[in-house]
Amino acid sequence: MMGCQSTPYRDDYAKHTNQLRGNYIQPDQYQFKFAAGKEIDLRGAYSSNTDTAATPVMYHGGAGLVGLALQVGIHSAMVQSGREGQLSEQQQQANESISAAINASKSFSLTDIAGDHASDIAEGDFTPESVIHVKPIFFGQTDHSKLSLKTLVWIEWPEKLRKKKKKLKHAYLYSNLIHVHSNLLSEEQRQQFQSGDSDALKQQLQSMLQTSLDIAKAELTGQYKDIKGASKTFFLKESDNKKVIRGVLVEETCNHQVVKNLHQWFVVLPKGQTSTVGNECALAHSQVGSDA
Amino acid sequence: MKPLFAKFKYFVVAILAITLTACGSTPQTTVALSTNVFANPDLKVGVAYIEPASQATTHIYGAGCLLCYGVASALTAQLDTHLKSNIDHSELENIKNLVVERYKLKTKNVSLVELPVPVNKMKKFKGELGFANKDFRSLKEKLDIDVLVVLEITEHGAFRSFSNYIPNGDPQGHISGLVYGIDLKTNAYVQYMKFSETIQPSGEWDEPPTFPSVTTSYYQALENTKQTITEAI
Numbered sequence: 001m002m003g004c005q006s007t008p009y010r011d012d013y014a015k016h017t018n019q020l021r022g023n024y025i026q027p028d029q030y031q032f033k034f035a036a037g038k039e040i041d042l043r044g045a046y047s048s049n050t051d052t053a054a055t056p057v058m059y060h061g062g063a064g065l066v067g068l069a070l071q072v073g074i075h076s077a078m079v080q081s082g083r084e085g086q087l088s089e090q091q092q093q094a095n096e097s098i099s100a101a102i103n104a105s106k107s108f109s110l111t112d113i114a115g116d117h118a119s120d121i122a123e124g125d126f127t128p129e130s131v132i133h134v135k136p137i138f139f140g141q142t143d144h145s146k147l148s149l150k151t152l153v154w155i156e157w158p159e160k161l162r163k164k165k166k167k168l169k170h171a172y173l174y175s176n177l178i179h180v181h182s183n184l185l186s187e188e189q190r191q192q193f194q195s196g197d198s199d200a201l202k203q204q205l206q207s208m209l210q211t212s213l214d215i216a217k218a219e220l221t222g223q224y225k226d227i228k229g230a231s232k233t234f235f236l237k238e239s240d241n242k243k244v245i246r247g248v249l250v251e252e253t254c255n256h257q258v259v260k261n262l263h264q265w266f267v268v269l270p271k272g273q274t275s276t277v278g279n280e281c282a283l284a285h286s287q288v289g290s291d292a
Numbered sequence: 293m294k295p296l297f298a299k300f301k302y303f304v305v306a307i308l309a310i311t312l313t314a315c316g317s318t319p320q321t322t323v324a325l326s327t328n329v330f331a332n333p334d335l336k337v338g339v340a341y342i343e344p345a346s347q348a349t350t351h352i353y354g355a356g357c358l359l360c361y362g363v364a365s366a367l368t369a370q371l372d373t374h375l376k377s378n379i380d381h382s383e384l385e386n387i388k389n390l391v392v393e394r395y396k397l398k399t400k401n402v403s404l405v406e407l408p409v410p411v412n413k414m415k416k417f418k419g420e421l422g423f424a425n426k427d428f429r430s431l432k433e434k435l436d437i438d439v440l441v442v443l444e445i446t447e448h449g450a451f452r453s454f455s456n457y458i459p460n461g462d463p464q465g466h467i468s469g470l471v472y473g474i475d476l477k478t479n480a481y482v483q484y485m486k487f488s489e490t491i492q493p494s495g496e497w498d499e500p501p502t503f504p505s506v507t508t509s510y511y512q513a514l515e516n517t518k519q520t521i522t523e524a525i
Contacts (some may be wrong), residue, residue, distance in 0.1 A: 015496070075458050125455060233515070241516070243512065244511045244514075262508055263504040
């Protein structure tokens with residue numbers, strides 16, 4: 001029955017661990033690799049609700065204690081299998097909705113959109129613990145209203161400890177997730193996303209990837225180590241609702257807020273609702289300049 | 293012996309008939325807020341808040357036997373401890389304040405009131421659908437108001453659905469309750485709305501001791517409820 005406790009496995013999820021104990025990486029020694037290769041991983045976003053309908057089962061009373069345990073085990077496996085099947089089906093349907101964009105994303109690679117961070121990509125021979133492992137997974141809403149990026153970041157234990165991985169309390173020396181949300185796309189951007197315009201898509205994905213790599217570097221070089229405070233509610237406007245993020249504000253620019261949420265993940269919230277924010281920001285800067 | 297048996301039979305049939313008749317009563321449906329009552333500029337509205345009877349906890353549904361319920365409670369025990377110690381009633385107070393603020397947009401005389409007796413201890417009122425089943429009319433003089441608005445939060449914390457021993461899914465952030473307004477002259481509803489929000493946590497839920505996913509989904513349920521109330525008033 002304890003097996004029924006678990007949520008079906010998803011690879012876009014990381015449990016936060018920080019066993020660096022203050023030994024942050026020196027900026028000049030910072031190097032990372034894309035853990036799953038250079039290919040862009042773009043998926044349709046889908047509801048994570050895996051609740052299945054109730055499955056009433058009559059347990060046979062005369063089967064004894066072992067029989068009861070067996071019957072409960074079978075019932076549990078049925079429910080778990082239903083939940084995993086639902087998740088897989090939802091992912092498949094969501095991918096079909098953005099298939100044009102998925103095809104377009106195959107025309108460029110992660111290194112093409114890493115920007116300034118391309119110089120931090122590890123080259124040559126290196127041990128797994130000497131680099132930061134980065135796995136970006138992009139998501140597109142099935143109504144083409146926005147994009148998001150979940151970047152999983154982790155550091156392996158040194159080899160000696162890695163062999164004892166099963167005995168360690170934490171699977172990694174450091175592991176976390178950075179979730180970057182784009183602004184709600186304008187009508188023109190939606191059309192481009194829907195039709196699979198690779199140049200426009202590349203620009204959107206590049207902006208999100210660079211933001212997540214900026215945050216990974218800031219975190220692992222110790223720039224966020226003193227961030228503390230009481231959790232507050234932040235909001236993320238989506239096309240049909242207002243999503244709640246609980247956490248502590250880590251950084252604020254004129255384009256976005258970086259919030260460390262209850263999972264200790266970094267969540268990037270765009271400040272405006274459309275891509276005109278950049279202009280507003282520039283305008284605000286020019287006004288400040290003229291006031292001064 | 294036979295007459296005694298016949299009497300017993302009629303007694304059982306009568307009890308069954310009464311019980312089944314009660315089951316057959318139509319539940320009150322949603323009543324959209326009537327704007328007519330606010331035509332009177334001097335209308336006095338009192339808002340009463342009934343907080344949940346228990347602390348934030350996991351509300352279990354579908355565990356259909358005593359042993360099943362025991363197992364279900366054991367599976368959510370750690371989450372219950374977290375909810376009880378980390379979620380207080382302060383956010384619920386914000387919902388109460390929201391109801392007051394929304395009514396203040398309709399009329400100027402809005403105040404918070406305390407009910408002199410709990411609703412379930414009030415006299416019954418025999419009315420049709422659209423009328424409260426308790427008699428609130430005496431509160432018109434006692435509280436010096438024309439319309440009583442009641443916000444009642446019945447459950448908050450998390451919700452988990454079971455098929456006997458087996459959970460059908462993860463615990464979800466949850467809040468439920470109702471908002472209703474009563475014209476104290478007639479005991480008719482000027483508004484009646486039930487709300488129930490259950491929000492699926494994103495990703496893994498079973499992360500003790502802080503259960504970040506379920507906690508966040510609880511706050512999402514609160515915000516959705518505020519939105520529902522804002523739209524309704």
